[in-house]
Amino acid sequence: MQTILYADLIASFMSVSAEPIACQECGQLHRYSPLALGKTANCRRCGALLYRNRPDMLDSVLALTLAGLTLFVLTNVFPLLGLRAQGAEQELHLLGASLAFWDQGYPLLAGLIILNIIIFPLFELLTLLVVVLTIRYHWRSSTAIFLFRWMREFKPWGMLEVFMLGVLVAVVKLGDLATLIVGAAFWSFAGLVLTMAAATTLLDPFSVWRALGKNNG
Structure with missing residues (x-):
């Protein structure tokens, strides 16, 4: 009896409002109204x-996504850090830092690092680009919906901030042992972290889902 009454309540709510909204925290139903x-x-x-x-x-x-893609390319092209000791100098690239673990016999760790600092951030940036262009130009949104759903699933695994913190710790620790040369990729990487954080803060997931749903008919 309670199940029937609850179903009737939901049906009544749906008939009053074409766009019911459920709170992601407590499940309370609301009616959508423009703001x-x-x-x-x-x-x-x-x-x-x-x-x-x-x-x-x-x-x-x-704008932030395009800037992020530009910074992503710069980060992976130019050296991140340089190390000079006893007359020898060595440069470290972002991909090289990941492959170093592979050379040391840690293939699983190397794969996880590549996923977290290269593949997932690039996937997020490209997904944001596809989603925004789909909404702006009213394209069919089935692809954008698929990408945006998986982007939100993978988001917790993109750990650029953690890697950036590790780089800063390394800079401090190695500063007494050798001469460190901060490469161009270090600054572009810092800009990439800030840019992606800003894009995430500005983006409203509900507005995106609603716009994509309209485009999908």
């Missing part, structure tokens, strides 16, 4: 953020 620019909608039960209306969100995310 003024800069405003946010919060759950009336737990106060969690439901969605927001950021001004120029797509343009900002697109």
Whole structure:
């Protein structure tokens, strides 16, 4: 009897509002209503953020994504750090840092590092580019929906910030043993971390899902 009443309640709610929204934290159902620019909608039960209306969100995310792709290329082309000791000098690239673990007999660790600092960040940037362009130009969104879903699944595994912290620790530790040369990729890598963090902060997942759903008909 309770199951039937609950089903009737949901059906009644669906008939009143074409776009019901469930809070991701507590499951409370809400009715979607447009927001003024800069405003946010919060759950009336737990106060969690439901969605927001950021001004120029797509343009900002697109600009940050293009900047991120440029910085990603620079980070992987130029040396990250250089080490000079006893007249010998050695440069370290981002991919080389990963392959060094392979050479030391840790193939699993090397594979995880490549996934976390190269493949996942590149996948996230390309997905953001596809999603934003799909919404802007009203393309069919089945591909964008697939990519965006998996991007959100892989997001916790992109550990650029952790790797950047490890690089900073290495710079401090090795500074007393040898002369360190900070390469161009070090600065582009720092910019990449900040750019991707800014794009993630600006992007409103609910607005993206809603726009993609409309494009998908």
